Structure formats: structure tokens, C-alpha cells
Amino acid sequence: MARIAIIFLTFVCVFGGATFVKSIEEDFIRLPLTSLHSRSRRKADVVDPNAKKVNLWNDRNLQYGINITVGTPPQPFILHLDTGSADVWVPSVNGDCPYLCKAVNKYDSSKSSTYKEIPGKTFTLGYETGGLSGSVAEETISFAGLEIKNQVIGIGENQDTDLNSYPLDGIIGFPWSGATSQTDPKSTILGNLHKNGHIKKRFACLKLHQVNEQPGGELLLGGCDVEAEHWGRVYGNGYWEIPIDKVEAFGTDGNSLDSICGPGSSVPDCRATFDTGAAVIGGPSYLIDPIASKLGASKYDENINDYIVDCDDQTLGNLEFTFGKFKVVMTPGDYLSKDGNTCTLGFARLDDLSALLLGDPFLRKVTLLMNQEKDEAGLAKSNIDKPVARPT
Known part of the structure; x- marks a missing residue:
């Protein structure tokens, strides 16, 4: 949730400046299940054989990260996957110190040919541990081999407390709707994946694992491998x-x-x-x-x-x-x-x-x-x- 997305996560330290970005996504094929469990007694019509599985990175059971690139050529980040937030933001290379400049990876708009400034548009997000503000732009983002063009993102430039959750760089919100978004209230990541033709249904499935299990979690896009009970x-x-x-x-x-x-x-x-x-x-x-x-x-x-x-x-x-x-x-x-x-x-x-x-x-x-x-x-x-x- 945008108001509390960083709750109790501010004690995470930088891990020696190490780069944690690597490819962790993979395709999978799932077959429809036949057992009936949901309250409406319907079959698992949400299972899509073309669904995409994205492995998540577990930071000590405190937060779950997803590999993502922003811009052209792609700049790599690990963003905190947040079902309680409606915004996507990354730290700017020009972000203020001492907080934003601690991020492991920083976004440089001058090095991206797909950066599109939204003139006069800014954002401010309030968290339990402090606030974040910056400019808003359209960019190309990509994860799990799925590219979204003209995705609205926040570029974090000012931060009043150490609310960042290192080694993760920013947040990718995954809400039901964009109603609470400070950057793009008219769309969501799930909706944009559907709009770009990457998934047939605006549906996702999430599994979080324990810290000692690999992968750290799974996000399935367009379908699931179980029926809802x-x-x-x-x-x-x-x-x-x-x-x-x-x-x-x-x-x-x-x-x-x-x-x-x-x-x-x-x-x-x-x-x-x-x-x-x-x-x-x-x-x-x-x-x-x-x-x-x-x-x-x-x-x-x-x-x-x-x-x-x-x-x-x-x-x-x-x-x-x-x-x-x-x-x-x-x-x-x-x-x-x-x-x-x-x-x-x-x-x-x-x-x-x-x-x-x-x-x-x-x-x-x-x-x-x-x-x-x-x-x-x-x-x-x-x-x-x-x-x-x-x-x-």
C-alpha cells in the first residue's frame, strides 16, 4: 500500500554496492485443472497456457523484488513488487543525497531515447517513514520479456527520510485499479500488459516463498496453476x-x-x-x-x-x-x-x-x-x- 509500502523495511542495508540484476524469468506451460473449489463452482477458466511466470527475489522475508529494465537502451533495476501501491517509480541519477543517492541502480533519462517528459507533471508519495517526490514521464519498461511502451513512471528526485529498501531500487505497483495513483490513475501494469497484447486476460497469480526457498516467489501473468477456493x-x-x-x-x-x-x-x-x-x-x-x-x-x-x-x-x-x-x-x-x-x-x-x-x-x-x-x-x-x- 502506497502509504505503508516501506513499513519496517527501512533497516535494510546496502550490500556492498553489489549488483543484484540478473535474468530470472522463464516461460511455462500450464494445463487447465478440473477440480472445483471456488464459491461460484466454476472451473479454472483463468488458466492460460501462454501465461508467463516471473520469479521473484526475496529479501529476507521483508520484501519481494522483480527484475525490470527502464528505457532504451535498457537500464536494469530491481523493484519492490507492491500489490498495495498504484505507482511505478525509480530513483533518479540526479536524486538528492544522502538518501536517494544510496540506491544501487539509478535512472538516467539523458541516456534513454524513449524518455518522454510530461511537462509540469510531478508526484508526491507519503509513506509511514517519510515522503518521496519527483517528476513524471513516459518510458519503455520491460520485465519477463514483456515490453510496455509509454508506461507512466515516477522519477524519484527528493526524499526526506531514509525510506528506501536497499538493495531494491524503487517500487512497481500492482493494484486492482489506479484510483490511488499519484502518477497514472487511469491505468495499471496489469491493464497495460493486456493492452499491449502480452496477456489475454487481466489476471495474475502470486505466490510468496520463505527466505530459504528458491525462487523467492512467483508472479504468474494471464493465468494461474490453481483454482481459487x-x-x-x-x-x-x-x-x-x-x-x-x-x-x-x-x-x-x-x-x-x-x-x-x-x-x-x-x-x-x-x-x-x-x-x-x-x-x-x-x-x-x-x-x-x-x-x-x-x-x-x-x-x-x-x-x-x-x-x-x-x-x-x-x-x-x-x-x-x-x-x-x-x-x-x-x-x-x-x-x-x-x-x-x-x-x-x-x-x-x-x-x-x-x-x-x-x-x-x-x-x-x-x-x-x-x-x-x-x-x-x-x-x-x-x-x-x-x-x-x-x-x-
């Missing part, structure tokens, strides 16, 4: 946001539970936003605090916007999300993080939100299907979901 219609606010039927937190005894939202709770209307730009689970305090309390956490640190827990506490509970008949259970191994001798719960108070923000810890448990054709987001079991050990 649940579909939800997006709310129309620009994000991949759908209803949740129920959220329950299991106590430290492993049996008692509290209904955090859904029928019978104080918050009957539950919503979930799927956001690869967040390394945490987030939401308003009236949802996050009851979850943390039931799981067994009580100490909230305002400086890091997370709960501090005892790394040796073996009594932390589980969290269960229910979407129709589809359930996702998060255990401590899924949500806990450790930095040195400090363990954090991975739940952030974000009181400017009304929905639960389900970031990477949740998305590693599922396959996310994104269907612009029918304004829906779907969920299926992850084909690599398995018990995750607690951090040690």
Missing part, C-alpha cells in the same frame, strides 16, 4: 480488498478463542487488504490490540510500531482467518520476527485504516489470485505452505 469482490477503493467472514484469535491455552471481527463480535464488518508492500499484519488499534492480547502479547513499542514478546515464550496463540469455507491459520512461526535478542509479534497499529492489512506473513500462507476482469480477488492454498519454525 474462495472469491471475493473487491470494494472499489483501488486495492485488492475483499470481505472476511471471521477473524479469531486462539489464546495461550490453545483452546479458548476470541472473535475479533465477524458475526457475534463488536466489529461485524470485516475487510482484508492483500498487500505485498507490508512486511507485517496491520490494522486499526481496535482490531490489532485484541488480537495481540489474545495471542499473549502486551508490550507495544511505539518506536518500532510493533509488540515486543519474549523470544522464549512457548505459549503464544494462533490466529485464524475465515473467508467463506476457506480458512488460513497463522502460528507463531508464521508471524514472529527476531532481530538480535528481540522478538516482535509482527502486528502494527495503523489507525488510518479501517481494514486489516494482510501483508507478507499472511500471503506466504496462500496463493493470491487477482482478477481485474471480474473485479475479484481469490485465495487458494499455497503449494509450498508448510509449518514454519519459530525464529531462534
Whole structure:
């Protein structure tokens, strides 16, 4: 999400100026599946034998990057794939210091024959950790062998805090619509791929892997290799946001539970936003605090916007999300993080939100299907979901 795309990612360091750009994309052929799982009982009509699979790069479970080139001749970047953002931006070679000039790769418009300035057009993006601004242009971008001409991009020139997530260079937004975009509210990457004839349907499928697995994740364009076990219609606010039927937190005894939202709770209307730009689970305090309390956490640190827990506490509970008949259970191994001798719960108070923000810890448990054709987001079991050990 543009407002929080860099949450808890500002501690990433530059890795010695090393260049991380290499070709990691590959084609694949998928055959239609016949089993029926979705709420509408439809077959997997979203499977396209010409779909393109793009491997993602996992930066320590904090963010997921995609190799991309900008300009002619191509200038290489690794951009943070962000389903909660509607903008594409890269750092300028003329970006201010000390922040933007730290980027591993920088864009130089003077070296590109396809650069087209949009006179007078600027952008400003606000993140939890600071702001970014710059100029706007049309450029040719390419990833997975798919070229998009006249893609509107932001060129980052001014930055007021160290919000960059090195070694990734910028962001490639992958939203439901461009409604929240500061650079191009009329289009999306998925729509532009379709417009350029690269995919038959405005559909994508996302799988995030654990840090020790290769590849770090997969983005499938134009189709998927699984059927959704649940579909939800997006709310129309620009994000991949759908209803949740129920959220329950299991106590430290492993049996008692509290209904955090859904029928019978104080918050009957539950919503979930799927956001690869967040390394945490987030939401308003009236949802996050009851979850943390039931799981067994009580100490909230305002400086890091997370709960501090005892790394040796073996009594932390589980969290269960229910979407129709589809359930996702998060255990401590899924949500806990450790930095040195400090363990954090991975739940952030974000009181400017009304929905639960389900970031990477949740998305590693599922396959996310994104269907612009029918304004829906779907969920299926992850084909690599398995018990995750607690951090040690």
C-alpha cells in the first residue's frame, strides 16, 4: 500500500554496492485443472497456457523484488513488487543525497531515447517513514520479456527520510485499479500488459516463498496453476480488498478463542487488504490490540510500531482467518520476527485504516489470485505452505 509500502523495511542495508540484476524469468506451460473449489463452482477458466511466470527475489522475508529494465537502451533495476501501491517509480541519477543517492541502480533519462517528459507533471508519495517526490514521464519498461511502451513512471528526485529498501531500487505497483495513483490513475501494469497484447486476460497469480526457498516467489501473468477456493469482490477503493467472514484469535491455552471481527463480535464488518508492500499484519488499534492480547502479547513499542514478546515464550496463540469455507491459520512461526535478542509479534497499529492489512506473513500462507476482469480477488492454498519454525 502506497502509504505503508516501506513499513519496517527501512533497516535494510546496502550490500556492498553489489549488483543484484540478473535474468530470472522463464516461460511455462500450464494445463487447465478440473477440480472445483471456488464459491461460484466454476472451473479454472483463468488458466492460460501462454501465461508467463516471473520469479521473484526475496529479501529476507521483508520484501519481494522483480527484475525490470527502464528505457532504451535498457537500464536494469530491481523493484519492490507492491500489490498495495498504484505507482511505478525509480530513483533518479540526479536524486538528492544522502538518501536517494544510496540506491544501487539509478535512472538516467539523458541516456534513454524513449524518455518522454510530461511537462509540469510531478508526484508526491507519503509513506509511514517519510515522503518521496519527483517528476513524471513516459518510458519503455520491460520485465519477463514483456515490453510496455509509454508506461507512466515516477522519477524519484527528493526524499526526506531514509525510506528506501536497499538493495531494491524503487517500487512497481500492482493494484486492482489506479484510483490511488499519484502518477497514472487511469491505468495499471496489469491493464497495460493486456493492452499491449502480452496477456489475454487481466489476471495474475502470486505466490510468496520463505527466505530459504528458491525462487523467492512467483508472479504468474494471464493465468494461474490453481483454482481459487474462495472469491471475493473487491470494494472499489483501488486495492485488492475483499470481505472476511471471521477473524479469531486462539489464546495461550490453545483452546479458548476470541472473535475479533465477524458475526457475534463488536466489529461485524470485516475487510482484508492483500498487500505485498507490508512486511507485517496491520490494522486499526481496535482490531490489532485484541488480537495481540489474545495471542499473549502486551508490550507495544511505539518506536518500532510493533509488540515486543519474549523470544522464549512457548505459549503464544494462533490466529485464524475465515473467508467463506476457506480458512488460513497463522502460528507463531508464521508471524514472529527476531532481530538480535528481540522478538516482535509482527502486528502494527495503523489507525488510518479501517481494514486489516494482510501483508507478507499472511500471503506466504496462500496463493493470491487477482482478477481485474471480474473485479475479484481469490485465495487458494499455497503449494509450498508448510509449518514454519519459530525464529531462534
